[in-house]
Amino acid sequence: MAAYEDVVPIAQDDGPNPVVPIAYPAEYARLMGFFRAFLASGERSPRVLDLTADLLEHNAAHYTVWHVRRQCLFALADGGDATVLGDEMAYSSDVASGNPKNYQIWYHRRALVEKLGGAYARPELTFIQDMLVGDAKNYHAWSHRLWVLTTYGDWDGELAFVESLHDDDVYNNSAWNHRYSVVALSGAVDAAVCRREVDYALARVPGAEENESSWVFATAFAKRDAGAAAALVAFCEDAKRDGGWGASCGCLHAALVDLYGRDDATKPQAAACARALASELDVTRAKFWTHKAEALTA
Amino acid sequence: MLDDRRRPRLMRERHVAYLMKGLGGLGGSYVALDASRPWLCYWILHGMDLLDALPEEKIDDCVATLAKCRSPTGGYGGGPQQLAHCAPTYAASLAIAVLGTRRAYESVDRKGLYAFLLSMKDPSGGFRMHDDGEVDVRGTYTALAVAALFNVLTPELAEGAAAYALRCQTYEGGFGGEPGVEAHGGYVFCALAALVILNATDAVDLDALERWLARRQTRVEGGFQGRTNKLVDGCYSFWQGGTLALVAHVRRGHTRSDEAPPGLRALQRYILLCAQVYPEGGLRDKPGKNRDYYHTCYCLSGLAASQRLYGDDASTVVYGDPGNLLHETHPVFNVRVDKVARAAAFFAGLPHTHAELTSA
Ligand SMILES: [Zn+2]
Numbered sequence: 024m025a026a027y028e029d030v031v032p033i034a035q036d037d038g039p040n041p042v043v044p045i046a047y048p049a050e051y052a053r054l055m056g057f058f059r060a061f062l063a064s065g066e067r068s069p070r071v072l073d074l075t076a077d078l079l080e081h082n083a084a085h086y087t088v089w090h091v092r093r094q095c096l097f098a099l100a101d102g103g104d105a106t107v108l109g110d111e112m113a114y115s116s117d118v119a120s121g122n123p124k125n126y127q128i129w130y131h132r133r134a135l136v137e138k139l140g141g142a143y144a145r146p147e148l149t150f151i152q153d154m155l156v157g158d159a160k161n162y163h164a165w166s167h168r169l170w171v172l173t174t175y176g177d178w179d180g181e182l183a184f185v186e187s188l189h190d191d192d193v194y195n196n197s198a199w200n201h202r203y204s205v206v207a208l209s210g211a212v213d214a215a216v217c218r219r220e221v222d223y224a225l226a227r228v229p230g231a232e233e234n235e236s237s238w239v240f241a242t243a244f245a246k247r248d249a250g251a252a253a254a255l256v257a258f259c260e261d262a263k264r265d266g267g268w269g270a271s272c273g274c275l276h277a278a279l280v281d282l283y284g285r286d287d288a289t290k291p292q293a294a295a296c297a298r299a300l301a302s303e304l305d306v307t308r309a310k311f312w313t314h315k316a317e318a319l320t321a
Numbered sequence: 322m323l324d325d326r327r328r329p330r331l332m333r334e335r336h337v338a339y340l341m342k343g344l345g346g347l348g349g350s351y352v353a354l355d356a357s358r359p360w361l362c363y364w365i366l367h368g369m370d371l372l373d374a375l376p377e378e379k380i381d382d383c384v385a386t387l388a389k390c391r392s393p394t395g396g397y398g399g400g401p402q403q404l405a406h407c408a409p410t411y412a413a414s415l416a417i418a419v420l421g422t423r424r425a426y427e428s429v430d431r432k433g434l435y436a437f438l439l440s441m442k443d444p445s446g447g448f449r450m451h452d453d454g455e456v457d458v459r460g461t462y463t464a465l466a467v468a469a470l471f472n473v474l475t476p477e478l479a480e481g482a483a484a485y486a487l488r489c490q491t492y493e494g495g496f497g498g499e500p501g502v503e504a505h506g507g508y509v510f511c512a513l514a515a516l517v518i519l520n521a522t523d524a525v526d527l528d529a530l531e532r533w534l535a536r537r538q539t540r541v542e543g544g545f546q547g548r549t550n551k552l553v554d555g556c557y558s559f560w561q562g563g564t565l566a567l568v569a570h571v572r573r574g575h576t577r578s579d580e581a582p583p584g585l586r587a588l589q590r591y592i593l594l595c596a597q598v599y600p601e602g603g604l605r606d607k608p609g610k611n612r613d614y615y616h617t618c619y620c621l622s623g624l625a626a627s628q629r630l631y632g633d634d635a636s637t638v639v640y641g642d643p644g645n646l647l648h649e650t651h652p653v654f655n656v657r658v659d660k661v662a663r664a665a666a667f668f669a670g671l672p673h674t675h676a677e678l679t680s681a
Binding site: 043044045046047059082085087195204277 | 345352354361379385386389399400403404450452491501502503504531532535536538
């Protein structure tokens, strides 16, 4: 309290009859008065840094408060404070655990790592991994992870990491998407890589035959290489033969619609698969598949 | 929730009462949305407008509150004296279009707005959400939508934006928030709507997008999920349902204008039976969750989008009570089409070149 006694608070200028007024908790309203004063005066100091932390406890989505917090941090770091940014990594990890789906906290991490440089890339990947333990599909965490990887190029171990997540949950589509991006961005996508990725996905079909994630992933790599496509088609035909499990698998038929549909010679087979989807395997989307079958026979 | 013939009924009066209450004031727990007050305005006003219940007596107060959120640097902040940010700028702009009065339109500082939007452009072609903020395709859509609405969409502002949005389409067929990131209903809408605004949908893989969209409707519930293998959520009724309307709009320029819309009744059933909160009013993500203004707005918007996917009366689809039919919402802006037309008529005659908008 005493820390701000020289500061004249600035009230929120809401006008006479505001709509959607919020009945602010008294402490939040009081602290915001000081915050607006600092915003106006331009002071960026340890006491302002402390104030932003107090405000973020009330509202972690207050992007203006985060912005001023970064200005304080960078001013202090540039002024010779050697530990302030490292401390901030610890502080923001705590905030992230309590607010894992908040845009501001993830941008804050990105800005900090950018400021601190490549030495912080590996620890950041570990931090993200810890956050994914709590929610393996946290969209912000995955976005941030791809940014760290593409910015600092530290791809080692990334495929094994994805594989461990698929061991936990083969339906984790975020992990599938991440694997696709890692493969596509970290090196040449040649025939061997496409085949490897199709095999990776097909190995995860048994026990999860209607998992759209693995099928769409396999199809995507099959489209990038003829040999990989042939392997995927062979797998499907084998599974369909003699009333095997594939004969009633919607995802398998959807993959064949895509693969057979790319070539005039096999379009009739693609249309047959689409009709099977419309009539029994995916009747929820019957109209979509019927239309697809018509387009393939046109 | 059922009419006298036991058909699902939209509880209009209850929803209006809930929305009206929020416009008048919100409890202390809403402090978490203190940087989203233009959003609260838009969610509430657009919801009421779809229900044909815009509170005329409150319009000037709404205009005044939004004007208080204007930033001296151009654009709007999440509340008075906050930093300008693309998201509240978008919300405030849409709310102004919903309000639809001359005074509302004249409250817009178009030159300031244009300067703000230009300053958010990133070398990647994307837009930053705010100074020292994140770049993602929400930035692209919100910036372009605002610019289009107020007739400040110049080639200088649009440069590079379409290429950025296109780079967000993933191997699944949907779009992610940034290039390489997982396809997601919210970002799909943003990316496609941005490309429609830019008239740059030719390079979209529409077949893949349609396939992905069709698969996001869940078999059991009939509602939409945001991503593959995730749970259904009422707000995706609009993000995905609105994208269906955008795809229909894009397709109309080519072929297939008579295509039967997929699963629209199932979607409306989900909104009416699972998302409506009985008996209090308001709408929600799914049963077991609380109502809120965001979900109320986007469930109603999804209902409106799915009722008139093709924007003509002949193909209107209304599940349940015939009185459930809402006003038509514009697939790009998610504001009533008559309100978009009214705004367009007002802003059409104003200066709109880069040189005019940047002159002192
Ligand atoms: Zn939701």
